[in-house]
Amino acid sequence: MRPMNMNNALLKVRLVLTAMVAVASLAATAHAAAPGITGPTFNLTAHTAYLTQPDGQAIYSWGYGCSAAPTGWAPTAIAPPAAGCPNMQVPGPTLIVNEGDTVTVNLTNNLPPSAGNTSMLFPGFTMLAPVGGTPGLLTQEAAPGTTVTYSFLASSPGTRSYYSGTQSDLQIEMGMYGAIIVLPNAVPGACTAGTFVSNQSARNYWGEKNFRLADAAYDSPKTCYDREYLFQFSEIDPNIHLQAESQVAACSAANAPSPCTLQVPTEPYHPAYFLINGRSMPDDMDPNYAAEYPHQPYNGNPHMHPGEMVLLRIIGQGRWQHPFHEHANHVRILARDGNLILTQDGQGLAGPALFTTTTTPGLAMDGIFYYTGRGLNWDMYGHNPGSSDPNAKLPCTPDANGYNTGAPTAINYFEWCQDHNKPVQAAPFGDVAGGGPVTLPDPNILVNGAWYGGSPYLGPNATVRAVGSSGTTPPSGTIANSPGGEAGFAFMWHSHNEREITTNNAFPGGMMMMMLVDSREFVIDESN
Ligand SMILES: [Cu+2]
Secondary structure (H helix, E strand, O other): OOOHHHHHHHHHHHHHHHHHHHHHHHHOOOOOOOOEEEOOEEEEEEEEEEEEOOOOOEEEEEEEEEOOOOOEEEOOOOOOOOOOOOOOEOOOOOEEEEOOOEEEEEEEEOOOHHHOOEOOEOOOOOEOOOEOOEEOOOOEEEOOOOEEEEEEEOOOOEEEEEEOOOOHHHHOOOOOEEEEEEEOOOOOHHHHOHHHHHHHHHHHHOOOOOOOOOOEOOOOHHHEOOEEEEEEEEEEOHHHHHHHHHHHHHHOOOOOOOOOOOOOOOOOOOOOEEEEOOEOOOHHHOOOOOOOOOOOOOOOOOEEOOOOOEEEEEEEOOOOOEEEEEOOOOEEEEEEOOEEOEOOOOOOEOOOEEOEEEEOOOOEEEEEEOOOOOOOOOOOOOOOOOOOOHHHHOOOOOOOOOEOOOOOOOOOOOOEHHHOOOOOEOOOOOOOOOOOOEOOOOHHHOOOOOOOOOOOOOOOOHHHHOOOOOOOOOOOOOOOOOOOOOOOEEEEEEEOOHHHHOEOOEOOOOOEEEEEEOOOOOOOOOOO
16 A cells, blocks of 8 residues: 555646646547457456546556456557556456457456455356356356456357456446457458448548458448447446545555455445546547556547448446437447347348437447538538639539549548538628528637637638638637648537536536547548
């Protein structure tokens, strides 16, 4: 145990660091993906560490980590972190395997002896007999300092959770959970044809890397995707963590009784931190593997181009239900707990289109999200046939579905052509002739927030193309629409349980992130 004065000093350093990070995160563009370690054999440890929160708290926690260097990392477009796989992280390492693999997990219990036994459950898989350990309520458990081996056949693809099967009310609350992703063994032909080929060629043209783990989520042509993210939702009741920390300290004191075991009450339950991938907003928008979060490596800050099929892998890892709302479109559910939901003839998707992807504890779901701007009733690229700017005069040639997909390298790839050249703004202030649905405010009387640069347009010179009611272009420089920068549309993705978008009761925080829709020429780099 550390002396109390060191704890305080550490806390102060963390407070200063966190304040700097909070400011930095508004200026940086940090992206997301679904990084993890590859199998089929994993050497894991259960360990203690402190998790940082944006209010400066360092919370004593338990979690899974690597007891030896992993076999590999995925996706290959993201370099493994310099620090490697830590001995504890929340969520635990994302385990990436292939359909048909026999997966082996060697779990060593390096929790404090007073925490007792621990174990891992892999719901949805048929387990082989565990090797080693002592019998527990749900599976074989590892006593302090010992190892137990679990094996199972990854018989079907999909996203599922793993978590502690010992004193689950306490151990899961302390951070002992993670995700396992099984990749399909047969890529459907549809995933390497049509729009998916066009998106791939656009990606290559603009020098953008492929950050996917696979071409499809399942062995079905309805599950092809262009981009993917993994979101794990959980909560922290800091009183439970403080109780565990002080009892562990008492049990390791010289005069402690022997044996000394924890008696930590997990009711009443009053969570104060609401986490996406172990981080609260704004920390979740910093990069994957950022050095300031050694035990919270995964972020939540999705970026996408119009028309891309974005696979969302979503897991409820806490004790509460989390109604997560993906603004800008519904999410078409492909599968729950790794079970693909198809129509009776097996040819179509039968999952619902969800307004909020609400997870109950332990529930995993895979869904497809996309954004095209269809139905806005104005040209989101601000095209103007009378302009001298070539970017403002691009053609829009509708495909059978009405989108501009003939030229994958065009900035307005996937534009909804019915709205082409339609002004956003009422005459005479619009930069296009005719009247649009709105009058933009005078940019000189506005202060733009961090996520709106003053322009309603997508594209490389979005800001200078917007003209306010006074006839002037807005000042810019903010993240989402800066000229020459990202020039994207920012949508808030967040829990619709309003208290969950706070951090220790202060708004904003908690389960919130910004999703950025970027026009085609902006290179989305998930590796930083
Ligand atoms: Cu909402």
